[in-house]
Amino acid sequence: MKSTAKSTARDSIREAAIGLFAEKGYAATTTREICRRAGVTKPVLYYHFESKERLYSELALDASNESRKQLLLASQREGSVRERLVAMMAASFALTMREPKLSTMFLRMVFPAGEAEPGIDCVGLGLEYVSLIAGVVSEGIRRGELQGRAQEVAQVLTGVHLIWAMSYVLTGGPKLDRNLARRMVDLVVDGCGNPSGRAGKRI
Numbered sequence: 001m002k003s004t005a006k007s008t009a010r011d012s013i014r015e016a017a018i019g020l021f022a023e024k025g026y027a028a029t030t031t032r033e034i035c036r037r038a039g040v041t042k043p044v045l046y047y048h049f050e051s052k053e054r055l056y057s058e059l060a061l062d063a064s065n066e067s068r069k070q071l072l073l074a075s076q077r078e079g080s081v082r083e084r085l086v087a088m089m090a091a092s093f094a095l096t097m098r099e100p101k102l103s104t105m106f107l108r109m110v111f112p113a114g115e116a117e118p119g120i121d122c123v124g125l126g127l128e129y130v131s132l133i134a135g136v137v138s139e140g141i142r143r144g145e146l147q148g149r150a151q152e153v154a155q156v157l158t159g160v161h162l163i164w165a166m167s168y169v170l171t172g173g174p175k176l177d178r179n180l181a182r183r184m185v186d187l188v189v190d191g192c193g194n195p196s197g198r199a200g201k202r203i
Contacts, residue, residue: 009044013040013048017029017038017055017059018102020033020037021059022104025108034055056118059105064106067095071092071129074088075087075132080140081139081140082145082146082189088133089161092161092165093161093177093180096168097168097175100168100169103168107165107166109122126158130154130155130158133157137154148189148192152192153188153189156188157185164176
């Protein structure tokens with residue numbers, strides 16, 4: 001029973017913190033507000049996380065690790081390189097739709113708007129994301145399935161993905177499904193591989 005109670009309290013704190021960090025950002029959120037929303041006392045919060053900074057960092061790193069895990073799994077699926085890229089984008093979209101508040105919190109971390117947030121290496125996390133995609137694109141170029149420069153294709157895919165994710169968490173649309181992932185990959189891959197700089201397909 002005690003173990004279950006501790007787990008429930010920890011989960012409640014995490015859920016409350018994600019909601020508040022998404023709504024207000026790190027600097028504007030107080031430990032008192034987190035405790036009030038989670039239904040716990042400050043000593044309970046500090047028992048599980050030591051500080052607001054530690055709580056925020058754990059949430060951000062957990063989200064990053066889960067995203068990396070899903071990208072790796074998708075990148076290892078069978079099929080053409082293009083299909084694997086579609087699977088990677090679709091997997092990332094699925095995470096955003098499943099955890100919109102966590103995604104909003106993460107976007108606030110990337111674009112802090114002057115807020116004083118814990119020292120999380122957003123650039124490093126972004127480069128890891130790009131590197132995973134670039135590795136798959138490089139394989140496609142070696143096989144003759146794709147054209148272009150692997151790093152550039154990966155960077156553009158990451159940027160377009162971020163725009164769609166921001167649109168979803170801010171406006172509720174568009175639906176981040178596999179069809180959108182496919183259209184996005186086709187647009188970027190065909191465009192980056194076309195010497196004239198024009199996309200080979202239209203969406």
